[in-house]
Amino acid sequence: MVKKSMAVSLVAVATSSLLVLGACGNTDTASSDKKKEDTKTTETTKDTTKDTTKDTAKTDEKALLDWSYSGSTGPTHWGSIKPEYKISDTGKKQSPINIETKDAKEDKAKVSIGYKYQPTMFKVTRKDKMVQVVAQPAKGRADSKITVAKKDYTLKEINIHTPSEHQLDGKNYAAELQLKHVSADNKVAIISVFVKEGEKNQAIGDLTSVVASSENGKTVAMKQAISTLGLITADSKIYEYDGSLTTPATTEGVSWFVYEKPITMSKQQLSDLTKQLDGNNRPEQKLNDRQISSN
Known part of the structure; x- marks a missing residue:
């Protein structure tokens, strides 16, 4: 849908006056910049999610024992682990x-x-x-x-x-x-x-x-x-x-x-x-x- 809308806009721009052309050019530039920014934000979010998942997996991989020295598996809880x-x-x-x-x-x-x-x-x-x-x-x-x-x-x-x-x-x-x-x-x-x-x-x-x-x-x-x-x-x-x-x-x-x-x-x-x-x-x-x- 986004690609079709952009194509229609470009045809309209080609048949408009120079003044309108200039105005449309500025609008298209803003839209393009916004699109790039949105795309960048989406990619960043994906990367962050990917990194978080990776870190979580890494943390899970490190937990080799069912007990530890702190938190819910620390010494005060050892007797209830199993x-x-x-x-x-x-x-x-x-x-x-x-x-x-x-x-x-x-x-x-x-x-x-x-x-x-x-x-x-x-x-x-x-x-x-x-x-x-x-x-x-x-x-x-x-x-x-x-x-x-x-x-x-x-x-x-x-x-x-x-x-x-x-x-x-x-x-x-x-x-x-x-x-x-x-x-x-x-x-x-x-x-x-x-x-x-x-x-x-x-x-x-x-x-x-x-x-x-x-x-x-x-x-x-x-x-x-x-x-x-x-x-x-x-x-x-x-x-x-x-x-x-x-x-x-x-x-x-x-x-x-x-x-x-x-x-x-x-x-x-x-x-x-x-x-x-x-x-x-x-x-x-x-x-x-x-x-x-x-x-």
């Missing part, structure tokens, strides 16, 4: 906790840990704000292990939280490394190490740079080994308690060993971690009637 997570609400031995050091009961036998650690290669997988740093077996070399109460536990993975999940006398640290170990009978023991800003940490190899460049849902092999024993401060007090995993399904029955003395990482190393993981710490849980032990 039945398997219910213990997040009903459990009496949940982690993390605030450790009141003055209330810890000395029990050196219970808190004694024997280390059989080796430099270990890891693969890093990021799912939203959760990172799993999974130990890789090495041909001809034993796995890194700890011995607690005459039971051996094999180091399976390292989980990273920024800031720390556990607290000491109400204080959080810049980050927390949680070294998860599993025994032959599937019992879990986790060594927790606080991190503060300071000297560059050489023991962790290229872990922080790998985390910084990690893509959601992708697994990348580290190029450098982690000197696992270098993550442990030998002269530190250790606090032990019975807790849970700190991510869904927050399963209980986990033996926690929290080191009081932190290790250090450089400002850049910590920045590498917070780039992907900032705010991935579950809030403090109630201690209830649990006893914290120390060495």
